Amino acid sequence: MTTFSIGALQVDRSGIPVIRGVDLEARGGEISVLLGSNGAGKTTFLESLSGIIPVRSGFINLDGVELAKLRPGARAKAGLSHVEQGRTVFPAMTTEENLKVALHPDADLKEAYDLFPELLQRRNVEAGMLSGGEQQMVVIARSIVNRPRVILIDEMSSGLAPVIVSRLMRAVRQLADDGMAVVLVEQFAALALAIGNRAYVLRRGQIVYDGDCAALAGDPAHLHRLYLGDAAA
């Protein structure tokens, strides 16, 4: 079973500490939900895990392999995939090309289309012409074609209609049930907590809650205080 563990992680942006000593563990088969208000450092955290920005100190360990010093491509090969914020399709390539470009020559696209059958009829459409929901499906499908062990998903629901969001949430749950370790970053908590296992709340670069999703889902006032800090207490 996959174990993705992060310890004492510190990350700077433009010389300013943004992630200040974060510990987090994500296990295969589980969705770890990472919540936090705008600017808390969620995106910075994920970007440092996948290697887009360097870490200052701390460890990023995937099943015994230390990733913190590796380039993004090497982390991907080690089994880490990252669905970035903002639906990063390759806009001038078709849906199918978007999926194929990520694929090992000896693998196929069956799993991607199994996860999102609705993409089949859009396979020859340029990704830039797809709806927001479809683009998010393409990006998620693209990130799983090589069977990663860990998938980091950043704000996949922003700007999408509720019915699409629950469709995506179901797919993410399926990925976890298939054995992946999912780290799901969301600003809007309810839906994510409903499908998640473990919850973390990040505030100003530090973890201020680490516990059960169900417990947090049942206590919105507590969550509110965690988001805003002492000011709301």
Place this chain on the structure above:
Amino acid sequence: MDSLFTAAVAGLSAGGAYAILGVCAIFTYRLVAVVNFTGAAIGAAGTFAMVALFELGMPLLPAVLFGVAAGALAGLAIGLVMTTWFTGSNASTKAAVTAALLVGIIAVGLRLTGGQHPHYFPEIIPGSAFRLAGVEVTWAAVTTLVLSVAFTLLTEQFLARTRTGLQLRALSQRPMAAELIGIRVRLLALGVWAVTGGVTAFALMIIAPLRSPDFASLSLLVVPALAAALIGAFSSFRAALIGGVMIGLIEGGVSAIGPVSQYRGAVPFLVILAVLLWSQRGARWDEAR
């Protein structure tokens, strides 16, 4: 009129070479996001490697092959500099870096090749192919034209149909996303630099005998190259192909008109100015409203 036509045809081989250089410039811009001022200088390095080997007594064909390889290596070296230190920089910084590199390469190149000291540039493709309306068309002109068309079409097909081409397109659209899905972006980028270096070297070898063949003059052929790329809006290979050939023809024609013939080197500059003004017309119109 006849002499104008003759002169224009004489500009054909230069035009073919400009087209190849222009397509290479777009290739570099689209795939590794650099407006590359060192393009022709990289080619010049390869050309002079060929000349040096030839002067040392190596037969022409192997000398040409070594020269192409030297161009590829020179391109690779610039690519290493750009991918090691400037991957995250914005477009204008990268362009400025290549402009600075150009100055450095010309200085070193002039020093190593003996400044204006004349070298003998062998004609790689000598002779006259046929007569067109009484004007001789050389094999050099035919070859550069065929080569430029073939290179343009090949590039398009390569990007559209191969797996590496697909990865290159992904790299050009979203470099970070490409890297995150495990595409070997650095290797691909270095490949682009090496290939354009080798191709540029070969194009310059063909037209070097027609130029004042010192290192600086060859390096400055980047100006017509960028003019051709600009005609293709740094995206259309075919438009750059046509643009490059046209610049060659105009240059040739201008050189036949007595009083202005000394200024034929200004043709690419005028083309650049015209294209830029034309491309800005929309913005002006918007401002004026």
